[in-house]
Structure formats: C-alpha cells, structure tokens
Amino acid sequence: MIEVRFHGRGGQGAVMASKILATAFVKIKKYGASFPMFGFERRGAPVTAFGRFSKEPIREKTQIYNPDILMVLDPSQKNSSAVFQGLVSGGIMIINYDNDPNDISHENLETIGSIDANTISIEEIGMAMPNTCLLGAFAKVTGTIDLKPVIESFKDYFQGEKLEANARCAKRGFDEVKILIKN
Amino acid sequence: MKTKLNNKSEVKVMTGNETAALAATLCRPDIVAAYPITPQTEVVEKLAQYHASGKLDAEIINVEGENSAMNSITAASLAGGRVFTATSSWGLVFMYDAILVTAGARAPVVMVNVNRETPGMIAVSSGQQDMISTRDCGWIFLIAEDCQEILDMVIMAYRLAEDHDIQIPVMVHYDGFYLSYMAERVEIPFQKNVDDFLSVLKQQPERTKLMPGELLGCGSHGILGGYMEMRHKHCQAMERAKGKFEQINLEFEKKFNKNYGGQVEEYKLYDADIALLASGSMCGTIKTVIDEKRKHGIKIGLLRLRMFRPFPNEKIVQALKGKKCVGVVDRSLCFGFKHGPICVELRSFLSDIGDTKILSFIDGIANTDIKKDNVKKMIDLIIAGSKGEDVPEVTWVSYDENHGGN
Amino acid sequence: MVEKKKKRLSKVFDYLKHEDPFAKGVAFCAGCPLELLVRFIPQVLGNDIVITGTPSCSAPVLMGQNTGSWHKLSYYGTLMTGAAANATGLVRYYNRAGIDNTVICFNGDGTAADIGFGNLSGAAERNEPFIYICYDNEGYMNTGIQRSSTTPFGARTTTTQVGVNSRGKNLRRKNLAMIMAMHKIPYAATATMSNLEDLAQKLLKAKQIKEKGFCYLHVFCPCPTGWGVGPDMSIELCRKAVKTNYFPLWEALNGNFSFSKQVKKPKPVKEYTKLIKKFNHLSDQELDILQKDIDYEYSIIKAMTKLEKEIK
Structure with missing residues (x-):
C-alpha cells in the first residue's frame, strides 16, 4: 500500500486530486481511498487530503501520518515542516513549482518531481488549477500507475472541453515533469 | 467480509x-x-x-x-x-x-x-x-x-x-x-x-x-x-x-x-483469547492491527456491532464466552457512568458471558483519530488485563488528565 | 319577519350536505364552540377528509383513546412541533399515488402561532396543497389557560396574572392570519362561529383552491371556561368580536384582500371586553391600549383591501 498526502489551498483541487487518483487505481482493478483533512474548508485556506492506494482492500480509516509520497499543490508550502512531517525515508515529493527544486530539502526526501503546473493549467484550461497536471507527474515520477487510467478517470469528474483540457494538463505533467534524485 | x-x-x-x-x-x-x-x-x-x-x-x-x-x-x-x-x-x-x-x-x-x-x-x-x-x-x-x-x-x-x-x-x-x-x-x-x-x-x-x-x-x-x-x-x-x-x-x-455477518461480525474470534468489541469505521483499522498482532502470536479477535438496537446480547454472549479479557471501544460517553455506553450495556449481562474481564476504552471523540498506535495501546492493556495485572477499568486512550487531549 | 328568519336559517343548513361523523355526546366543555366547528367542517366538506391534529382542546375528541374514537373520520394525531409537516407528508404521498384527498391540518393557536409556527411557515412557503385551520381561543386552554402569542393585550391567564406586579398580558397579540397572508399563499381568511355561512363558503373555497396550494383559515373560537363566561355566551362573543372589529372577517384570494363583512359603525371594544372575565380588571387607560391595537390591525387590513395589483 502506498500512502499519499496532498497539500494545497482551498480552490486548488487537492481533495479532488486525491479522489481522482483513487478512481484511477480502482479503474486498474486495484483499491483506492481518499479523504480530506477535516476542517472548515474555505477558499485560500490550507487544505490537506489523504490517499491510500493498494492491491488489497483498504481497511484503515485513519489519517496518514507516514506518507510515502507528498503531492504539493501549493508551492509556498515547499519547505513547511507540516508538509514533511512523518515522511518515510526514501520519500517522494511531486510539487507544483516553477523554480529550481534544489531549493527543497528534507533528510527523508529522495525524489522530487517538479513541474510548473500553474502555468500549464493556465495555458490549457485558462485558470490556475494545478491538480490534474500534478496527477500526470505523479504517474511518471512514482511509476505506480500508467498515465492512461489516470486520464480515463477524469471522465467521472469533467465533461466536454474541461475534460479535454485537463487531459492535456495531465499529459504535459507526465511529459514535462523534472525529476531530481537526491542522495 | x-x-x-x-x-x-x-x-x-x-x-x-x-x-x-x-x-x-x-x-x-x-x-x-x-x-x-x-x-x-x-x-x-x-x-x-x-x-x-x-x-x-x-x-x-x-x-x-x-x-x-x-x-x-x-x-x-x-x-x-x-x-x-x-x-x-x-x-x-x-x-x-x-x-x-x-x-x-x-x-x-x-x-x-x-x-x-x-x-x-x-x-x-x-x-x-x-x-x-x-x-x-x-x-x-x-x-x-x-x-x-x-x-x-x-x-x-x-x-x-x-x-x-x-x-x-x-x-x-x-x-x-x-x-x-x-x-x-x-x-x-x-x-x-x-x-x-x-x-x-x-x-x-x-x-x-x-x-x-x-x-x-x-x-x-x-x-x-x-x-x-x-x-x-x-x-x-x-x-x-x-x-x-x-x-x-x-x-x-x-x-x-x-x-457481513448478521447482527455482529466476528473477525478472527474463533481461537482468540482476548477481543475487542467495537463498531463503525474504526473497525477497519482494528482489523489491520489484529492481523499484525497475530503475526506475533497474539490471539486476538474483533467483534463488530452491526446492530446496536435491538442489542444483540445473545450473539455477543456466544462470541465472547470464554475470552479472558475484552476491551470495548466507545466513541461516545454515557454521562453518569465512567464506562463508555456500549461497555455499560455489555456489562449488564456480564454474568452470562462468564469470567471475562471487561475494559472500557473511550476514544475517537470529536474527530480524535483512532490511530493504529491507539489500537495497539488498547491491545496492550487487554493483554495485561488477561494476565490478571492491575489495569484501569476505563481508559481515555487519547487523553491524559495531566496533559490533556492529543 | 318570521318567514325571513326561517329562510336565513335554511341557508346555513344548505351547506351541511354530509353526515355528522361525530358521536352524539363528545368531551368538550359546555358551550365550547369547538364542538360546533369540528361537526361543521366534515358536514360541509365531506367525511372523506383526513384531519391531522395535535395535543390541544380538540385532541381528546379527535384523537380518541387506545382503539376507540368519537368519530368516523380518518385522523392522524401528532406533534405540535410538526403539525404542518405531517400534513405535508400525507398530501404529498396522496398526490403522488393519485389518491383524491382533502387534508386538513387542524390546530389551536398554541400550535399555529407558537410552537408549530416554524413548520406552518415552511409549509406555506412551499405552498403545500392542504388546508390549515387554526382555531384561536387565545391561549393554551387544554393545559389550563396559559397565554399564547395570540392572547390579546390585558388578558388574564394563569401565566399572565393580575396582581401588584402584573396586569394580565402586557404585550399585544400576534396577527397570525395576516402573517400567513404575507406568505403569498393562494388563500388566507378569517372566520368565526357567529357567521357560519361565511365559514362554510370559506371552507368550500379552500377545498377548491387547495389544488393550487396552501390555504389558511383562522377561526376565532371563544373559550367559555378559560375566559370566564357562561356556556351560553360563546356565539354572542363571536358576534361582538366581529361588530367591534376585535376580530374582523376578511379573506385574501391570491393576494387580493377583501372584507367578508364590513362593519359600518364598529362598536368600541369595551362592548366586547365587558362581557368577559379575563378583561374585567382593565382600566380605561388599558382598554385604550387594546382599542388602539385593534384599530391598528384593522387599518392594515383596510389598507390591504385597497391594493389593486393581483399577486399571482
């Protein structure tokens, strides 16, 4: 089972990203569970969501304390201690970031996938909505799932032009993510 | 299931x-x-x-x-x-x-x-x-x-x-x-x-x-x-x-x-010496911990309440008879009783179950996460209870009188 | 004169087209006009109505005991807090299942104006297709004469007593009928037991209009026991209440207000209050406050009758 923690701000689609990813894993006959950190959700407020993905049914209903992977939608949280809390050694971070990922460091962080998802989503969707782009990057960096089921699962969440645009976002996330391996 | x-x-x-x-x-x-x-x-x-x-x-x-x-x-x-x-x-x-x-x-x-x-x-x-x-x-x-x-x-x-x-x-x-x-x-x-x-x-x-x-x-x-x-x-x-x-x-x-079972779901109870009685979403976490504990030779099971009213006392007696110690996890309070409400109900027909020690665990109140560690803590207390050690009848798992909740 | 009188009487009885579904003797206080009202409604509207009611003065008779009852109507006795919601549930299901229905939610002023006001207002806003009848005896009479929000200024009740520190109710009454009309429902009206033809016409109108939505009838219903009058006085009180404008008869059809009975020269309210023990401690000054409140309420209705635009 892999445990993923999503960090974003209200309105960036962190909760939806975790839900889409769960859907993608279910599409490939695996199991996925996602849920948001509970609080008063307001646009702009920090948001945390959790995702568990596994070959076996997922029974735990707790929050995630030791994530394998961090999905950071909000670049301003890049070095926040809350984001890194409990990260397992050899951890992976996929971040919406337009700068040099060497800025980011943590003792347990081994792999960083960085991509300027804001710019890509503005170009493709017309608004800064980094979630689907990061999902494409997730597929590339973690190798836990192919890009195809991820894009397939968008159909449960978007329609028409929005669906196409988000699929392009994910594709570009997959193709354009920069991977940095730390030692 | x-x-x-x-x-x-x-x-x-x-x-x-x-x-x-x-x-x-x-x-x-x-x-x-x-x-x-x-x-x-x-x-x-x-x-x-x-x-x-x-x-x-x-x-x-x-x-x-x-x-x-x-x-x-x-x-x-x-x-x-x-x-x-x-x-x-x-x-x-x-x-x-x-x-x-x-x-x-x-x-x-x-x-x-x-x-x-x-x-x-x-x-x-x-x-x-x-x-x-x-x-x-x-x-x-x-x-x-x-x-x-x-x-x-x-x-x-x-x-x-x-x-x-x-x-x-x-x-x-x-x-x-x-x-x-x-x-x-x-x-x-x-x-x-x-x-x-x-x-x-x-x-x-x-x-x-x-x-x-x-x-x-x-x-x-x-x-x-x-x-x-x-x-x-x-x-x-x-x-x-x-x-x-x-x-x-x-x-x-x-x-x-x-x-799913009927009024209750029995999880690895058949050969268990000790057990947890719980209900709701926490049971998934408890099952995971039970699997881990069993790998270490601890014979523990879970009895999950699927029906709370009418209270399935016959099924509970059947399932828990002969267990040395049972911990009841309550996500609520029974004001006026120090035990949790489901524990109070279980104790009301304790004589039917026999010589079983019952412990009350109160946890998960106001979104307090019932983490795997919390479940492990409960199981440790149940094991101690089953060995006749002196354990508190009621434990607020995530709360310490001196340090408050976590 | 004699002939004319007979003709007049027959006009009321013309409306009573259906059997009286009640037993001969029922457990109301002597002289209570509620008995007349509960017998009157099914005789005018038919015995196939469904009545929902709550604990109140009408409850002992309408609810029955265990499996026994005093009437042959379909009846649902339920909570004061949810009276209108219950009628909503019934009528929605009947309409969905294609069952012809006239659901009457029958409550006292305690339910309608106080504890059950929220769901009354909710049902009116949703324009639920049933008839809500509030019989207003100006207090909680079933529990032993306590004040409600329709208890008028100055009235003595067991919770607004007269003594050194208190002079009866020191607040003015809530005009519930007007509040209901302001919900923009298709039909709102007031009625009382001295004007039975008017009441019968309003009931029949409501039965027709309820197909389009919520109908509200506010029926003034004196309480001989609680107000301190003889059992022979209740209809006279209704009559006096109309003649003094204490309880004007009006209706609002699709928002068009009209008086059902315009009193040419209204008598001072004193003519009405002097008959009733609950007011007998009132000074001239206090009576003046009551008179002003009545004039104020009347002036609102009068102003409403002059509005031209129809609300659809």
Whole structure:
C-alpha cells in the first residue's frame, strides 16, 4: 500500500486530486481511498487530503501520518515542516513549482518531481488549477500507475472541453515533469 | 467480509454520503425530505441532483428543518409511502420528538444518520454521541463500517423496516467525516437485483394505511392497558428484528454474494483469547492491527456491532464466552457512568458471558483519530488485563488528565 | 319577519350536505364552540377528509383513546412541533399515488402561532396543497389557560396574572392570519362561529383552491371556561368580536384582500371586553391600549383591501 498526502489551498483541487487518483487505481482493478483533512474548508485556506492506494482492500480509516509520497499543490508550502512531517525515508515529493527544486530539502526526501503546473493549467484550461497536471507527474515520477487510467478517470469528474483540457494538463505533467534524485 | 466480483452493474469511487444517496435512490422511495447539516449535506445535494436528472423518481420535500423532515416522512410512511431522510448530530436531536412518534406509530421509515458529536461544545467533528443521545427512541439502529456497507445496509434496512413482522423504523449510522467524506471503491448493484430483493415485501400482507374516507385513526391517546399493549408489542417486534436481520443478511448474500455477518461480525474470534468489541469505521483499522498482532502470536479477535438496537446480547454472549479479557471501544460517553455506553450495556449481562474481564476504552471523540498506535495501546492493556495485572477499568486512550487531549 | 328568519336559517343548513361523523355526546366543555366547528367542517366538506391534529382542546375528541374514537373520520394525531409537516407528508404521498384527498391540518393557536409556527411557515412557503385551520381561543386552554402569542393585550391567564406586579398580558397579540397572508399563499381568511355561512363558503373555497396550494383559515373560537363566561355566551362573543372589529372577517384570494363583512359603525371594544372575565380588571387607560391595537390591525387590513395589483 502506498500512502499519499496532498497539500494545497482551498480552490486548488487537492481533495479532488486525491479522489481522482483513487478512481484511477480502482479503474486498474486495484483499491483506492481518499479523504480530506477535516476542517472548515474555505477558499485560500490550507487544505490537506489523504490517499491510500493498494492491491488489497483498504481497511484503515485513519489519517496518514507516514506518507510515502507528498503531492504539493501549493508551492509556498515547499519547505513547511507540516508538509514533511512523518515522511518515510526514501520519500517522494511531486510539487507544483516553477523554480529550481534544489531549493527543497528534507533528510527523508529522495525524489522530487517538479513541474510548473500553474502555468500549464493556465495555458490549457485558462485558470490556475494545478491538480490534474500534478496527477500526470505523479504517474511518471512514482511509476505506480500508467498515465492512461489516470486520464480515463477524469471522465467521472469533467465533461466536454474541461475534460479535454485537463487531459492535456495531465499529459504535459507526465511529459514535462523534472525529476531530481537526491542522495 | 467475503466478496465475489459479480452481480454489480459498475464500480465507482464514491464518498459515504454519495453512497447513501445512491442507496436510497436504488430503493425507489416515494417521498424524500431532508435538511442539510455537516457532515451529511452531500446526501441532500446528491438526492436533489438525482431527482433533477430523473434518476430519482420521488417527491422531494425541501423542508425548513430536520423536525419537519421527520414529521413529513413519518406521515407519508403511515399513508403507505416508502420514505427516506438523512441527518446528523443536532439535526437528529432536533427531530427527537418526531422520531419517537415514528417509532411509536411503527412507521417503517429508513434514515441514515451521519455520526457526529452533539452540542455542548460546538463540535463539527466525528463521534457517536448523537446515536447514544437518541438510543432509547424505539428505532432499530444499524452501524456501517465502510462505504460499501452503507450501500448494502440501506437496502437491507428497507427489508427490515417494512417487513410485516417488524414495522419498526431503521436508522443506519455511519461515521461522519471518516466515512461521510471518505471516497472509496463501491460496487453498485443492478437496479433489477435491488428491485428483486425488495419485491419480497410486496408479497407480504399490506400494511395498514391512513387513507381518506376510511375509518382509521393514528396517534390516539394511549391509556393504561392500551398503551402498555402497544409498548409490549413494540418490544416483541424488536426482539424479532434480531432473527429477521440474520435472515435478511443471508438472503442478501444469495442475491449479491456478500456476507457481513448478521447482527455482529466476528473477525478472527474463533481461537482468540482476548477481543475487542467495537463498531463503525474504526473497525477497519482494528482489523489491520489484529492481523499484525497475530503475526506475533497474539490471539486476538474483533467483534463488530452491526446492530446496536435491538442489542444483540445473545450473539455477543456466544462470541465472547470464554475470552479472558475484552476491551470495548466507545466513541461516545454515557454521562453518569465512567464506562463508555456500549461497555455499560455489555456489562449488564456480564454474568452470562462468564469470567471475562471487561475494559472500557473511550476514544475517537470529536474527530480524535483512532490511530493504529491507539489500537495497539488498547491491545496492550487487554493483554495485561488477561494476565490478571492491575489495569484501569476505563481508559481515555487519547487523553491524559495531566496533559490533556492529543 | 318570521318567514325571513326561517329562510336565513335554511341557508346555513344548505351547506351541511354530509353526515355528522361525530358521536352524539363528545368531551368538550359546555358551550365550547369547538364542538360546533369540528361537526361543521366534515358536514360541509365531506367525511372523506383526513384531519391531522395535535395535543390541544380538540385532541381528546379527535384523537380518541387506545382503539376507540368519537368519530368516523380518518385522523392522524401528532406533534405540535410538526403539525404542518405531517400534513405535508400525507398530501404529498396522496398526490403522488393519485389518491383524491382533502387534508386538513387542524390546530389551536398554541400550535399555529407558537410552537408549530416554524413548520406552518415552511409549509406555506412551499405552498403545500392542504388546508390549515387554526382555531384561536387565545391561549393554551387544554393545559389550563396559559397565554399564547395570540392572547390579546390585558388578558388574564394563569401565566399572565393580575396582581401588584402584573396586569394580565402586557404585550399585544400576534396577527397570525395576516402573517400567513404575507406568505403569498393562494388563500388566507378569517372566520368565526357567529357567521357560519361565511365559514362554510370559506371552507368550500379552500377545498377548491387547495389544488393550487396552501390555504389558511383562522377561526376565532371563544373559550367559555378559560375566559370566564357562561356556556351560553360563546356565539354572542363571536358576534361582538366581529361588530367591534376585535376580530374582523376578511379573506385574501391570491393576494387580493377583501372584507367578508364590513362593519359600518364598529362598536368600541369595551362592548366586547365587558362581557368577559379575563378583561374585567382593565382600566380605561388599558382598554385604550387594546382599542388602539385593534384599530391598528384593522387599518392594515383596510389598507390591504385597497391594493389593486393581483399577486399571482
């Protein structure tokens, strides 16, 4: 089972990203569970969501304390201690970031996938909505799932032009993510 | 739970709330009345969406409060309709007078209650206090563990509530936040199979209905023997509901290839020396920890309450007899008792179970996460208790008198 | 004169087209006009109505005891807090199932104006297709004469007593009928037991109009026991209440207000209050406050009758 923690701000689609990813894993006959950190959700407020993905049914209903992977939608949280809390050694971070990922460091962080998802989503969707782009990057960096089921699962969440645009976002996330391996 | 992957029309990732709304829709209710409240709101929205899209063919009453939701569907149920509502916490408490009428009138209403703390301090967070605050209302209470069970339990709830031998309203409880917002894999049955499963009710004698022009009253003034007769019959029907629920579960298995157990689910209990008794979403975590502990040779099992009213005492006695020590996890309080409410109930027939030590664990209040570590802590205490060591009868697992909650 | 009088009487009886579904003797207080009202409604509207009611003065008779009852009507006795919601549930199901129905939600002023006001307002806003009748005896009479929000200024009740520190109710009454009309429902009206033809017409109108939505009838219903008058006085009080404009008869059809009985020269309210023990402690000054309140309420209705635009 892999445990993923999503960090974003209200309105960036962190909760939806975790839900889409769960859907993608279910599409490939695996199991996925996602849920948001509970609080008063307001646009702009920090948001945390959790995702568990596994070959076996997922029974735990707790929050995630030791994530394998961090999905950071909000670049301003890049070095926040809350984001890194409990990260397992050899951890992976996929971040919406337009700068040099060497800025980011943590003792347990081994792999960083960085991509300027804001710019890509503005170009493709017309608004800064980094979630689907990061999902494409997730597929590339973690190798836990192919890009195809991820894009397939968008159909449960978007329609028409929005669906196409988000699929392009994910594709570009997959193709354009920069991977940095730390030692 | 045993599951075979067939007899389902599709697999979707849905939250507990979406699942509850879909489950109700599959049961084809006539009247739906519900009022939004966190963490149940999504149920109301989804029902409205299903109604707007034509998926749900029901009358929707956009009531001005929970009290009216329960009043209106109770009346519609007495007139002969199949009805549904959903609520949580303060909403459940606000309809308290109405749910008493629903039960007293034996209206076969089905409701989901998304468990949340009740007022005192304003707590927008999970906990079973709402369930405990209303437990003696005369309804049947069922508790689901995950999203799939919410769906299956709502379908079974209609079979139970509307059964001619039962005719008691059923409340399906699931943990707010932990299940209400948890999106996970849910197998959705074919509409036809649900229709088939519920069609058994049509073969039963028609229930008495409040109809225009008919000499029939409901809600008369019960006095002395008349009142006692109704209450006695209600209690008898409650007892019958235990066996009926077992039977419905078996029929459900035949139709949908899924068996959760009946009134209780036994998890690795058969050879266990010690056990946990719990309910709701925490049970998944407990099962995971039990698997880990068993790898280390600790023979522990879980007894999960699926039915809380009527209280399945026979099943519990059967399952726990001979265990050295049992820990009961309560996500609520029983003010005036230091033990948790389910623990208090278990202790009431302790002599039937025999020489078993009972420990009360209070945890998960106001969204306090029942982590794997918490479960491990409970198991350590149960092991100590089983060895005759001196352990506290009641433990607030995530709270320390000196340091407060964590 | 004699002939004319007979003709007049027959006009009322013309409306009584259906059997009286009640037993000969029922448990109301002597002289209570409620008995007349509950017998009157099914005789005018038919015995196939469904009545929903709550604990109140009408409850002992309407609810029955255990499996026994005093009438042959379909009846649902339920909560004061949810009276209108219950009627909503019934009518929605009947309409869905294609069952012809006239659901009458029959409550006292305690339910309508106080504890059950929220769901009354909710049902009116949703324009639920049933008839809500409030019989207003100006207090909680079933529990033993306590004040309600329709208890008028100055009235003595067991919770607004007369003594050194208190002079009866020191607040003015809530005008519930007007509040209901302001919900923009298709039909709102007032009626009383001295004007039975008017009441019968309003009931029949409501039965017709309820197909389009919510109908509200506010029926003034004196309480001989609670107000301190003889059992022979209740209809006279209704008459005096109309003649003093204490309780004007009006209706609002699709928002068009009209007086059902315009009193040409209204008598001072004193003519009405002097008959009733609950007012007998009132000073001239206090009576003046009551008179002003009545004039104020009347002026609102009068102003409403002059509105031209129809609300659809």
